Amino acid sequence: MEEVDKILIHSLRQTGTDVGKDVQSVKHFTSELIVEAVVRCLRVIDSTLGSGLSPSLPPGMSARFRVGMSLAQACQDLGYKGEIGYQTFLYSNEPEIRSLLMFLVEKLPKESAEAMDQPAGKSAILQKSIAAQIKAQLSIPWLPPSCRLPLLSKTQNPGSWHSFHSHNLSLPYSLKVPGKKPLKEEMDYRKDFLPPVTAQPSQHASVPASLLEQHAGELSAAQEWENEWNSQGLLSRLTPEEYRSRKRARLQKRIEEQLRTATQPRPDTLGVHRSGSDLTDLLQSFGGSTVAGDILSKGTRFTHTEKFTFTQEPEKAAQQMAAVASSLPSSHQSEEDLLASLQRQLQQLSLSLEEVGGDMRQLTVSVHQVSDELKQKELSNAEKEDSVRVKKQTIDLLPNAEDNLVKLQALVEGSAKRVVNLATQWENHRAPLIDEHRRLKMLCSNREVESSRKLSEIKELHDKIRQSAEEAKKKEGLYKQLITEFESLAKDVNRSAYTMKILEIVGNIRKQKEEITKILSETKDLQKEINSLTGKLDRTFAVTDELVFKDAKKDESVRKSYKYLAALHENCTQLIQTIEDTGTIMREIRDLEEQIETENGKKTVSNLEKILEDYKAIRQENSVLAAKIRDA
C-alpha cells in the first residue's frame, strides 16, 4: 500500500493540496487534510462543482456536517459508487479514504495534471500570468492607432510610432532581370553615387520598413516564380526566358484589349473623346514598347479611326448649328414660308436620292458585268496566247511535216525514256532519304515520348519532394512540441522512480501470482491424493467386506468380526465427516474473523460514539440557539 499512497500524495500535491512532509501514507491524513485534498481535486475535475466548497474545515459542528454532506454529494455526483457520508470525511477510516482518493485522482483530467505539475513557486505564477496576458492580447485583432478605442489603447502600445512607410530602394543588383548585364554607366553610378540603403529613404525611421518591404517583395516574387515554373513552366518545355517573354506578350495583349474595350467610344458622350484619345495614345505608346509589331499597327489604325470620327463630328455639329442659326428668320412671319420651302427642298432631295440610288444599283451591276467580262477575257487571252505559241511553233514545223513528225516522235519517246530514267535515278536518291527522314522522325518522337515521360517523372518527384518537405516540417513541429513537453517533464524526477516502483509492484504481483499458483497446484495434488486414498479405502473395504462376509457364513467368530468391521467402517466414515465439518467451520471462523477485523478497522463503534457526540453537540447548539432566540 505504500506505493499507492505515495502516488496518491504526489497527485494531491500536484492539485495544490499542501501535504506535509511527515505525512507518508493515507493513514496519517487528518480530517482537515482530507477535506482540503477532496476539495482541490473536485475543483480541478469540475470547477463549477468545486467552486462552492471551501478547502478548510469550519469549527462549528453543524457547518462541518454541512461541508461533509456537500462533499459527499459532490463525490456521488461524480460517480463514486462506494459508501460515502459526512462521517467519511470527519471520522475517516483508511480503506474508504484511500478508495475515494484513488477515484478522485483517476478522475483528474490529464492536461490539468500536466498544467499542474509546473512548479508552483512565485516566479512560476508570475510567468503564468505573463503568458496569459500575452495570450489575451494576441487574441485581440490589431488595429491601427487611429482606429483604437481607449479600451484597447491600454493593451496595445500607445507609444510614438513611425507609420509603416516604405520607400523604393535602389539596389546594385536586380532580381527581375537575372540574365541581363547592367550598363557601364549604371555600374559607375552605383559605384560612385548611389547612397547606402540607410541613407536612401528621406526619413531614417522608414529604413526598416523599406528594407522589409523590399525583401518581402523579392521573396514573394521568387516564390511565385518558382511555383509557376514548377507547375506550368516545366510542362511548356520552354527555357525560362522564353517562357517569361511569352507570358509578358500575353499579358500585354490582354491589358491592351481591356483598355481598348474600356475606351470604346460611346455615341452619346461626345465630351469623353478627349480622354479616350489620351488613352489610345497611351495604348499606342504602350504598344510601342512591345516587341510585337502587329499590335502596334493595329493600335495605330484604331487611333486613326478614333481621331477621324471624333474630331470631325463636333466640328460638323458646330457648323450645322451655325448654319441653322444664320438661317433663322428674324421675324416669325416668314416661318411658314420657310417650312414650305424646306419641305419642297426635302422632297427634291429625296427624289434625287432615289435617282442616285437607282443609278448606283445599275452601275454596280454594270461594274459586276465589266469585271466578269474582264476576267473572262483575260482568261481566254491567256489560253489563246498559249495556243498561239504552240501553234506558231507547230506551223514552223509544218513545211517538212513528215520528217518533223518522225523527229518529234523520236524526241518525245526519247524524252519520255529519259524522264523515266531520271525518275528512276531520282527514286534511288529519294527513297533512302524518305526512309531516313522517317527513321529520324521516329527517333525524335521516341525521344519526345521519353522526355515527356521524364518530365512527368520529374513532376512526380517534385510533388514527392514537396510532400516530403511538408511532412518533414510537420515532423519537425511535432519534434519541437515533444521536446518542449519533454523538457517540461524532465523536471519531474519522480517519473522514473514511479516507473521503477510500478515495475517493482508488477514484479511483486507476478511473484505473488506464482506463489498462488504453486499453492493451488499443491492443493490440487492434495485433493488428488485424498481422492485416490478414498478410492483405495473403498476398494479395500469392499474386498475385505466380501471376504469377511463369505467367511462369516461359515464361522460365528468371523461373523462377529464382520460386525466389528462394519462398525469400524461406519465410525471411520463418521470421523472423516467430522473432520471435514471441522475444516469448514474453521474456514468460516476465519472468514468471520476477517470480517470482524475489517469492521473493527472501520472504527464503527468509536465513529458511532463520535456521531452520537456530534448529535449531542448539535442538540446543545440548537438549544443554545433556541435559548438565545427566546432571550431575544
Next chain:
Amino acid sequence: MKRSSTERINLVSLAANVSYDASTFNYYNNIRVLLIPSFNLTNIADIKTHDNVMGNAAAETQLMSSIGLIEKDLNGDTLWVWCYPSVRAELREVLLNKCCLTQDSQGLHTFVFSQFCRTWYYISTVEVQEPTALNKVTHFSVVVTAKDFNPEKYAAFCRVLCRMYMKQGSPVKMMEGFIAVLTKGICKSDENGSFLIKDYDVRKAYLAGSVKDVVAQFGMETIILYTAVMLKKRIVVHHPRVEALLEFTRALPALTWHRKDWSILHPYVSLTDWELENLKTCTGYVAGFVDPEVSNRSELFDVFVNLQDREITISQNAKDAMAMGKLHKEIGTLIVQSAGDADRTEGQVIKDISVKTREILASLASLVEECENSKITLDTLKQCHFPPATENFLFHLAAAEQLLKI
C-alpha cells in the same frame, strides 16, 4: 537547204525547252493534231497507220498537268513525298490540307476533288493493308491535277495509279503510266484491262450530276438556285460530309447548260486564307464547305444552302437582285414537273431547263437587237413594261450574260 536549217534550229530550241514536264507532250500532241490533216492531203494511207486512239486522245491529254503522292507513315506524319512535274507551293499546301490523311478526326475519303486557281485536283486515298513494298506507310493518296473537270476519268486513272503504287512501291511505274496517258492516251493496267482516256467524255462528266436529286431535295426552292446560278451569284453549300457536297454541287452548273461553265464549281473549300482569296477573285461560284463556321461568314455568299437541313437562305444584300416574280414561278413549276417525271432521264431534264433558258435568252436577244451596239440598257427594258420582278431579273441576267450597255 535554208528551210531545213531553220527547222533544225526549231527542233533544237524545242529540245532545249524540254523541261521534262507536260508541256513537251502538249507540243507534241498539238503538232500531231495539226499535222494529221496535212497527211490527209498527202497520203491517205498514212492516216490508217495512225491508230484512232491517239488521234482522239490527243485533244485531251494536254489537260493533265501533274501527279503527286502523299503518304502517311507509322509515325502519324503526312508527307508530300513525290510529284511530277513540279507543283506550286501554295497549291501543294492546299492539296495537303484537302487530303483526308492530314485531318485526324475525319474518316477516310477515298476520292475528293475540287478546284483551286483554275486547276482541278483529284485526290484518291488508299489504306495500305496487305504487306507490300510500302512497309512504313499506312495510307497514301495519289493526287492528279488537271485543267479539266472530269471526276470519273480521274477517279479511274487514280485507281489505276494507286494499284500500281501499292504493288510496286515505287513511283517510277506511276510516272510511266502518267506519261503514257499524256502521249498515247492509254495506260495499261495489270488487272481489269487498260485505262482509256477516250472513254471519258467531258459531256458525260457534265451530265453526271443529278438535277433530279436537287429538285427532290428542294422542290420549288430549286428556282432560287436556278436564279442564283443564272445571275452568277455566289452560292455556298454546307454539309458535314464531303461526298454529299461533291455530289450536290456538281449538279448546279447544269442548270445553266447554255454556258457549260463548270469553272464556277468549287465543291470542297476550306476556310483558309489561300482558298478564300482564290474564291474572292471569282464573280459567281458554287462552293461547298464542310466547316459549319461558314454560315457566319456572310461576306462569302449571296445564297447559303444548308444541305443537311434542306434550307436555302438569301443574304440581305442579294435580296434585291434575287426578287422573284411570275416568270420564276413559271420556270420553277417547269423544273419541278420535269424532274418529277420518273420517265425522264437526267439529260432530258437538263434539256427541258435549257430550252426554257434559251427562250428567255432569245427574248432578251431580240430586245438587244433593237438597240445600238447590241447592248441593252435599263431604259430599253423599262420601255417594254415588264412586271417589275421580271424587269429586274432580265436586267441582272443581261449583266450576267454581258449584254448590258455601259
